Amino acid sequence: MNLRSSLVLIALALPSNLAFPKQVKSSCPIVEPMENLDFDAISGQWFAQRSIGTEFVPTGTGCITSDYHFKDGKVLFDFRSTSKSGQLEQECGNAVPAANTTADWTLNFESGNVGRSVIFSTNYVDYVASYTCEENGDGTLKESGYVLTREPEGAQAMINYVVQMFIDRGVDVTNLVYVRQFDCDYQRPSNC
Numbered sequence: 564m565n566l567r568s569s570l571v572l573i574a575l576a577l578p579s580n581l582a583f584p585k586q587v588k589s590s591c592p593i594v595e596p597m598e599n600l601d602f603d604a605i606s607g608q609w610f611a612q613r614s615i616g617t618e619f620v621p622t623g624t625g626c627i628t629s630d631y632h633f634k635d636g637k638v639l640f641d642f643r644s645t646s647k648s649g650q651l652e653q654e655c656g657n658a659v660p661a662a663n664t665t666a667d668w669t670l671n672f673e674s675g676n677v678g679r680s681v682i683f684s685t686n687y688v689d690y691v692a693s694y695t696c697e698e699n700g701d702g703t704l705k706e707s708g709y710v711l712t713r714e715p716e717g718a719q720a721m722i723n724y725v726v727q728m729f730i731d732r733g734v735d736v737t738n739l740v741y742v743r744q745f746d747c748d749y750q751r752p753s754n755c
Contacts, residue, residue, distance in 0.1 A: 591696035591704055592733030596666035596681045602638060604687040606631050608749075609711035611742040612722050615694075617678075617707045623647040625743030629711060630753075631658070640670065641755040645747065655755035678707070684728055689713060692725050694734055708739055715744040 611627035614620065620627065626645040631638060638658040645651055658668040658680065670678040684692040691711040696704055710725045712718075729736050 591698055591706075594681060594683050594694045594696070594732045594734065596661075596664045597683055597685065598664070598666070600665040600682060600685070601687065602631075602633060602665065605682075605685060605691065606633060607713070609691055609713065610715045610717065610744055611709050612712050612717045612744070613708075613710035613726065613739045614742050615706050615708040615738045616740070617705075620644060621647075622738075622740055624652075626747035626749075627709075627742050627744075628749065629709075638668070639755065641753050643751075651748070651751065653754055655753075680707075683732065684725070689721050690717070690725050692728050694729065694732070696734075706734075706738070708734065710739070715747065715749070 608628055608630045611629070614622075614624070614627060616622035616624070620642075624644045624646055626643070628641075628643045630641040630643075633639070638660070640656055640658055642654045643652065654672050654674060654676070656670055656672040658670050661667040661669065666682040668680045668682075670680055672678065679695045680693050681695050682691055682693045684690075689712060691709070693711070694706070694708040696706045699705055708729065710717075710722055710729075712721065726736055726739060729739060
């Protein structure tokens, strides 16, 4: 039996209720957080152009925005999106930087969910690149990644440039998919 046949059999044997996007891969690529992230410069609204879906933000979700701001010494966030069915979603919370870095955040959602965001590159004006990966111990990976821009329709050359950064770090970009940013209601009031 060759490797491809083995992987197909493993995939077929996995329970169908596993949260997307668990990938059958050997290990996570090493993607280091950038050094000296400037919190003030990254604050404001960002629009997702590409995304590796998660159980919280499945593939097909559109109008994804992230708004970071600072209040009373805390990094606060407001994530908004529209599901495939058109339902408006919002998650609020705070981000706590990991020790010794400002670009590896634990995301504490008001809903009780906990996530992680590692910003590995930004120029603060045009783009943010974030990626996290966890090995599940069963040969699968749980990945999350975003290409964010300051404008709803980011420049394709900039998006390509950022996607190349993912590739250069060994990230498989097959699941880094387009995020719809049209027919969106960016003016709806925040509940955060």
